[in-house]
Amino acid sequence: MLPDDLDDVNFTEADVAEAAVDGTGTRTGSPWGLHRVVEPEGVLPQQAWRLDPDPTPRADEVVVAVERLNLDAASYRQLREAHGSGPAVREAVLGIVAERGKMQNPVTGSGGMLLGTVAAVGPDSPLGLAVGDRIATLVSLTLTPLRIEDGLADWDGESEQVPCRGTAVLFGRSIAAKLPTDLPDSLALAVLDVCGAPALTDRVVRGYRAPSVAVLGGGGKSGSLSLAAARRAGARRLLALVPTDAEAAAVRRAGLADEVVVADARNPVAVAEAVGAQVDVTVVCVDVPGCEHGAVLATADGGTVIFFSMATSFPAAALGAEGLAADVRMLIGNGYVPGHADFAMDLLRAAPGVRALFEARAH
Structure with a gap:
């Protein structure tokens, strides 16, 4: 009707x-x-x-x-x-x-x-x-x-x-x-709003052989889907960084990551310490500004940082990487990858933990 x-x-x-x-x-x-x-x-x-x-x-x-x-x-x-x-x-x-x-x-x-x-x-x-x-x-x-x-x-x-x-x-x-x-409808709309993030995460992770992956903002919509996408693409170490203990508990219950750490993504030193050994791929899904330098510090030379947040300052990311002498590739998540809508919906249906996080956010 x-x-x-x-x-x-x-x-x-x-x-x-x-x-x-x-x-x-x-x-x-x-x-x-x-x-x-x-x-x-x-x-x-x-x-x-x-x-x-x-x-x-x-x-x-x-x-x-x-x-x-x-x-x-x-x-x-x-x-x-x-x-x-x-x-x-x-x-x-x-x-x-x-x-x-x-x-x-x-x-x-x-x-x-x-x-x-x-x-x-x-x-x-x-x-x-x-x-x-x-x-x-x-x-x-x-x-x-x-x-x-x-x-x-x-x-x-x-x-x-x-x-x-x-x-x-x-x-x-x-x-x-x-x-x-x-x-x-509300659930479908929430997934489709961020469907570019898991699709690009999948593409990048598959470009490495069993990489380590960190998702900053792993408890959010794009972050949880990106964790599920990285797992499906073959990540050998999967880390979620979140801002609060409550969010960390939710991500652990969902079973989306091997490690869940709590840190302020705007604090580069705190991010680096929380992540520990640098990862091959860092996915930034945090909706506040100031997370660029922590993402660069978390990423090993030869690795990739994917910025999905609209709060990202790309001059800060580029100049920060230069100042840190970091040999990392930085990608702007543009929200479109062919087949991204169907891919995200399939992840939601296949990963009960992701769906649980989405449904909790809707209430």
């Missing part, structure tokens, strides 16, 4: 066809969404300050009736620290979307993703979606035209998942996943 607000997003074939023709007679917009950039001109949607969220689709676009937003962890943490109470956080999110036509935290630069039902599909869309499909977007809210219509009345501002009525637009080069029928 389609959501109630889909009645407010009704498009005829004539509407789609008319929207698909611009002043030059071109039937499609830019597959990267350049036609949605309001300001400044000449940049891609992610870099733009403001997008046009008009829900009338171009020929290669898909319009989604939004049901839920999932704010990324770094953005939500910053909003809570800056605004305090839930209602103030709600007003901050409404203000960002109203001003920018998308959800992009101006401090962290990050956004999240969303869940909804396809309301309209342009005739030239290559995404393989149909009206009525329930999907999660696998592209960031920082580049997704978004309009909120309910004032976020059903959100108390106390969680990363945001009940929402509105519309969003996907471009020809966007990616989305149809929601699985065997998992609750």
Whole structure:
């Protein structure tokens, strides 16, 4: 069944066809969404300050009736620290979307993703979606035209998942996943939000022969999935670093790591001491800034550091490694690896410990 607000997003074939023709007679917009950039001109949607969220689709676009937003962890943490109470956080999110036509935290630069039902599909869309499909977007809210219509009345501002009525637009080069029928929406959305992390972890770990792996932030969403991915890929030593004893106990109960240590990931010396013998691969899944140098110190020469946190300072990482004379490869986790959605869902289904951690976070 389609959501109630889909009645407010009704498009005829004539509407789609008319929207698909611009002043030059071109039937499609830019597959990267350049036609949605309001300001400044000449940049891609992610870099733009403001997008046009008009829900009338171009020929290669898909319009989604939004049901839920999932704010990324770094953005939500910053909003809570800056605004305090839930209602103030709600007003901050409404203000960002109203001003920018998308959800992009101006401090962290990050956004999240969303869940909804396809309301309209342009005739030239290559995404393989149909009206009525329930999907999660696998592209960031920082580049997704978004309009909120309910004032976020059903959100108390106390969680990363945001009940929402509105519309969003996907471009020809966007990616989305149809929601699985065997998992609750909230659980599927939480997994899909971070599905790039375990997929890239798998790829990197398989590039070594039985490597040692440390995951900073191993008790979180991306961290727990990355631990499971590293185990499946053949890690011989698997270490999770977490910030509290309670989180350490949860990771131990889940059975995701050989070693679980407690340390502040922002303290490089504490990280190095907690990890002990340097590892071949370090995966950073911590949603606070200042974790770059500890990750470098934890990694052996010839090893790899994967940064998944949107709180990462890449100048700090690069210059820190240089200053430490560390011969490490540093990768930016860009959130996309072919097949990443199915891979993450399979990990969740196959690893009861991971699912338990996700379900505990949802309550």
